[in-house]
Amino acid sequence: MTDLVITSPANQRLKDLIALRRRRVRESAGASLLEGLEETTLALDAGVVPFSLLHCPELMLHPEVGAALVERARDLGAEIVQLGRTAFEKVAYREGPDGILAKVPSPGRALDEIALPDGALVLLCEGVEKPGNLGAMLRTADAAGVALVISADPVTDWGNPNVIRSSKGTVFSVPVAAAGTAEAFTWLADRGVEVVATTPDTDVEHTEADLTGAVAVAVGSEKYGLTAAALARAGRRVRIPMVGRANSLNVATSAAIVVYEAVRQRRSG
Template identity: 65%
Template sequence: MADLLISSPANPRLKTLVALRRRRTREDTGHTLVEGFEELSLALEAGVVPEALYYCPELMLDPAAQSAVVDRVRRDGVETVQVTRAAFEKAAYREGPDGFLAVVGAVTRRCADLAVGDAALLLFCEGVEKPGNLGAMLRTADAAGADAVIAADPVTDWGNPNLVRSSKGTVFSVPVASDPTADALAWLDDHGIALVATTPDTDVDYTDVDYTGPVAIAVGAEKYGLTDRVLAHAAYQVRIPMVGKANSLNVATSAAVVIYEAVRQRRRSTAPH
């Protein structure tokens, strides 16, 4: 059976896709968008089964290989819809689309749904506002082999299309959860996970702390940092030394610096002597 073909930018189905850019629509429908071949491929590898796949052959960068992915998804029983270039660019939310846009189930998970081991390594992000920063931290968590990323008192949702894009699809491969800060802190306590809070208001350098046990590295909102509640709850407060004119790093960069110190320590502790 031939795929449905959409050629009009005013097609009602495309308007439905555009509506998923809004958080309220995502929450009401339980769906979100994955745009981009690379992001879709990672989501598929993580076991995500799309509700529908919209594709545009005119925009494909590698038509032979990418058409094979469309065929694979179609064989899995997913509805595949071919879209002309003008219509696809109407639905796409990124500049320079590559012809892939999928509707998938939104990621909704609480801390209680996470399964972590005895030496868990987590990122704890309190009140982070920008989807791009959360997405960048997910990519870092994926690269570092972190066990999970927790959004405490989140301002954005894990299904934000810009977060999905900036994470390169790792929001589907790295376990994530959202909870109020108090609930997330209680969950850490219940699992014996020490909290290491990043803040400029301490004399302890981030390299002076032991990260080889179960630990969550906490970063806060872009403008104000971590709340007093999280700072007071932390086993350690650490700083990243700053010698330049600026007095802070981007929150995603700060998270990357500290989590890779944890990775370095853990590799050293398990290396043969």
């Protein structure tokens, strides 16, 4: 079968892809946009099967690698579409596109579909607003071997193109789920996972707490931190010591510090 070729930026198929930048459309279609050679390769390595893969040979920085990825997607059954440069730049959502874009199933599963390993390390993000922070936390989770990242009372969805982009595609390699805060806490408690809340309102430093065993590190929104309801239900509270005048650690950095303390303790043990 001959691949579809699109050169006009006004093509309706491209308009349909651009519409996936809106959350309502993503949720209705069950699909998201994934851009970039590295990110798409990681997603395929994680078992993602694209609905379609769009490529622009003119924009590929590494044509042989890009062509191999196209063939790999074709073998998985993805529709292959070649775009002209103007058409590709129309649908691409980042500056300096590298000629690879895929329409993929939206990431994320229901909590009840997830089985945690014994002694799981979980990251719970309540009300985090900025896609870039969610993406950065996913990269930390991927590097640290976190078993699950839960977005509690999510402001944005896992399929947001900016979450996918800032995660470098790790949103497809790390198990992720979204749920209400109460549902997330109940689900974790039922599985014997203790929630450790990060907050400045405690005297216990994160290095003093036992973070081995089944633990969920909980972080809150950029402006307000964890809600009172989340703090009340957490088993323990820890703080990251800071000596500056400003509360200068953002949520992604705070999550990384506490998660890697948990990793350190587990490796030491």
